[in-house]
Amino acid sequence: MNISSARYVLALGATGCAVVFVSSIFIGTETLDLGLAWRELITRTPLNEAPTLSVLLRHRIPRTLAAFIAGGGLALAGCAFQALLRNPLATPYTLGVASAGSLGAWVAFLLADITATIPLVNIITSKQALAFLFAGADVFLVYLLAARRIRTSPAVLLLAGVTLGMLANAGIMFSRFLARPDRLVNMDRWLMGGVDVLGYQPVLFLALGVIPCMVVLLMQAGRYDQFAFGTTMAAGRGVNIARLQTTTFFVGSLITAVIVSEVGPVGFVGLIIPHGVRALTGPSHRLLMPLSIVAGGAFLCACDIVARRILPGETPIGIITTMIGGPVFLYLLVRRQFSDWNV
Amino acid sequence: MKLCIEALGLSFSYSPEVPVLRDVSASVRSGVVTGIIGPNGAGKSTLLQLLCGLLKPGAGQVTLDDQPVAAHSDRARARLVAYMPQSISPAFSLSVADVVALGRFPHLGAFGALGDGDHAIVQACLAQTETAYLAERDFLSLSGGERQRVLLASVLAQEPRILLLDEPTSALDLPHEVAFFRQLRTLAAQDLGVVVITHDINMAAQFCDELLLLGKDHTLVRQGDVKAVLTEAGLAEAYGSSLSVGRHPETGTPFVTVPMGKKTG
Ligand SMILES: Nc1ncnc2c1ncn2[C@@H]1O[C@H](COP(=O)(O)OP(=O)(O)OP(=O)(O)O)[C@@H](O)[C@H]1O
Ligand SMILES: [Mg+2]
Numbered sequence: 001m002n003i004s005s006a007r008y009v010l011a012l013g014a015t016g017c018a019v020v021f022v023s024s025i026f027i028g029t030e031t032l033d034l035g036l037a038w039r040e041l042i043t044r045t046p047l048n049e050a051p052t053l054s055v056l057l058r059h060r061i062p063r064t065l066a067a068f069i070a071g072g073g074l075a076l077a078g079c080a081f082q083a084l085l086r087n088p089l090a091t092p093y094t095l096g097v098a099s100a101g102s103l104g105a106w107v108a109f110l111l112a113d114i115t116a117t118i119p120l121v122n123i124i125t126s127k128q129a130l131a132f133l134f135a136g137a138d139v140f141l142v143y144l145l146a147a148r149r150i151r152t153s154p155a156v157l158l159l160a161g162v163t164l165g166m167l168a169n170a171g172i173m174f175s176r177f178l179a180r181p182d183r184l185v186n187m188d189r190w191l192m193g194g195v196d197v198l199g200y201q202p203v204l205f206l207a208l209g210v211i212p213c214m215v216v217l218l219m220q221a222g223r224y225d226q227f228a229f230g231t232t233m234a235a236g237r238g239v240n241i242a243r244l245q246t247t248t249f250f251v252g253s254l255i256t257a258v259i260v261s262e263v264g265p266v267g268f269v270g271l272i273i274p275h276g277v278r279a280l281t282g283p284s285h286r287l288l289m290p291l292s293i294v295a296g297g298a299f300l301c302a303c304d305i306v307a308r309r310i311l312p313g314e315t316p317i318g319i320i321t322t323m324i325g326g327p328v329f330l331y332l333l334v335r336r337q338f339s340d341w342n343v
Numbered sequence: 344m345k346l347c348i349e350a351l352g353l354s355f356s357y358s359p360e361v362p363v364l365r366d367v368s369a370s371v372r373s374g375v376v377t378g379i380i381g382p383n384g385a386g387k388s389t390l391l392q393l394l395c396g397l398l399k400p401g402a403g404q405v406t407l408d409d410q411p412v413a414a415h416s417d418r419a420r421a422r423l424v425a426y427m428p429q430s431i432s433p434a435f436s437l438s439v440a441d442v443v444a445l446g447r448f449p450h451l452g453a454f455g456a457l458g459d460g461d462h463a464i465v466q467a468c469l470a471q472t473e474t475a476y477l478a479e480r481d482f483l484s485l486s487g488g489e490r491q492r493v494l495l496a497s498v499l500a501q502e503p504r505i506l507l508l509d510e511p512t513s514a515l516d517l518p519h520e521v522a523f524f525r526q527l528r529t530l531a532a533q534d535l536g537v538v539v540i541t542h543d544i545n546m547a548a549q550f551c552d553e554l555l556l557l558g559k560d561h562t563l564v565r566q567g568d569v570k571a572v573l574t575e576a577g578l579a580e581a582y583g584s585s586l587s588v589g590r591h592p593e594t595g596t597p598f599v600t601v602p603m604g605k606k607t608g
Contacts, residue, residue: 222455238421
């Protein structure tokens with residue numbers, strides 16, 4: 001692709017992302033009357049008496065921000081893991097982080113009856129805290145198991161991750177088996193993922209957890225480029241391999257843990273977005289990584305619009321990312337858009 | 344000022360009890376073409392990685408510019424010494440120009456953006472290796488020999504003082520191989536140091552100033568100028584089979600042939 005047509009595609013893509021972002025704020029189960037919201041705003045009606053403005057401020061904007069940060073974070077983490085492991089299949093999910101996080105959330109559900117009334121303990125055993133803890137533990141375990149061998153064989157890391165993910169899934173099955181039937185509905189709903197956040201506290205948590213990590217990963221872009229020819233070549237160029245592996249592994253997993261604990265295991269974004277964007281930008285991570293954030297954010301916002309508006313009720317977003325992402329991914333595979341991976 | 348890499352009493356093994364190098368002491372320096380020869384598995388590639396600090400010796404030490412290699416930061420070291428591995432291929436498609444641009448890494452700032460100066464150097468390295476006509480091609484679509492010439496451009500773009508090349512001519516046809524070695528001589532004349540591993544002993548005899556001959560017992564069997572290293576005794580010790588050393592008809596340098604056991608009488 002020559003430079004001018006690349007610019008054209010990028011400009012078009014950026015506009016598309018902006019449109020998705022804005023429409024995500026205004027489209028919902030009910031379409032917002034903007035005029036009404038504006039009148040409520042300028043007459044300084046208290047929020048509890050201003051239904052339209054309240055929906056906009058307390059539901060739509062935080063929800064859109066959450067979807068954007070979560071989508072962008074997952075896409076970026078996927079991008080970084082693929083570069084580090086030189087493997088198109090590497091995502092935070094293949095490393096078992098998401099399954100472990102889900103298991104944590106399930107444990108929280110199980111404990112809820114016992115701990116709900118005990119102060120402090122109920123915070124520690126909250127869904128978010130346990131999801132985060134379990135995801136972190138997974139990362140630590142994968143690292144311990146594979147640390148000695150990542151340099152020679154990234155595949156070992158993936159195998160360890162997939163195995164831990166399966167163990168976590170078995171744990172989830174087991175806790176489902178133990179759970180009270182009337183609780184299963186709630187628990188299952190969480191497992192399908194959702195960005196239906198309320199207010200700004202979750203958004204703040206996501207932003208504080210994810211954005212600094214994004215900056216750290218973006219600063220490694222030039223180093224990931226060097227990985228194209230493998231670790232020995234990269235080391236010869238002056239990349240500190242061990243440091244880059246540790247940084248990517250922990251920061252990428254931290255992003256995933258934060259996101260999973262807030263919006264549940266939303267699948268597929270970390271796999272499909274970096275591959276799609278790579279087809280447009282080529283292999284330079286200085287382009288690929290920031291654009292993956294934008295595209296991932298827009299993709300999750302778009303899926304959320306579908307969830308709220310097009311499908312009945314509030315369809316869980318995890319179902320939609322995969323139902324839209326899966327066929328698109330297969331189409332791209334068949335069209336050989338990914339023949340650029342030499343594996 | 345000459346830049347030197349000195350190895351003192353290096354021993355190395357990948358797994359305990361299986362030595363890959365035994366007590367190797369040698370030095371290479373800028374302005375000189377040093378060839379490393381020896382049988383398969385002797386430890387040539389290993390020695391090259393020890394020389395640039397990518398592997399840590401089990402015993403002995405390597406100094407670069409009179410300091411232990413590890414005392415240099417990774418980037419600072421990469422600005423002095425460039426390393427081209429034996430056989431590598433990228434994980435995904437990259438244009439030839441991108442591949443050469445990768446060589447600029449140790450000179451770039453935190454976000455790794457290339458400036459005009461960097462682009463000019465990339466172009467110069469493409470021109471110097473006569474690969475400019477390939478610039479827009481996908482590296483993965485190149486032939487083995489084309490790849491090796493592009494990789495040379497890419498390590499040259501690193502602007503090092505010493506180049507470590509692991510079998511850079513293994514896929515080149517004869518004229519290209521000669522052109523490649525001539526180019527190494529030109530680079531040495533510009534005070535670049537070149538260390539080159541090759542199995543083509545006669546090419547090494549023609550174009551190298553000094554040779555290191557590693558033996559199948561993982562020791563340094565001979566080192567020094569071409570005449571001192573390429574002797575029948577030395578080669579027999581290193582390779583464990585007998586080779587004949589004659590004279591090159593034009594240049595008079597040692598010329599190694601394999602005795603075919605021709606029946607006489
Ligand atoms: N990463 C590794 N792990 C374990 N053993 C290794 C590793 N790399 C090389 N070896 C072993 O060390 C010995 C020396 O290998 P090295 O690659 O240095 O040989 P070489 O002289 O470059 O051979 P060639 O001419 O075939 O390239 C060989 O026996 C090889 O099997
Ligand atoms: Mg070798």
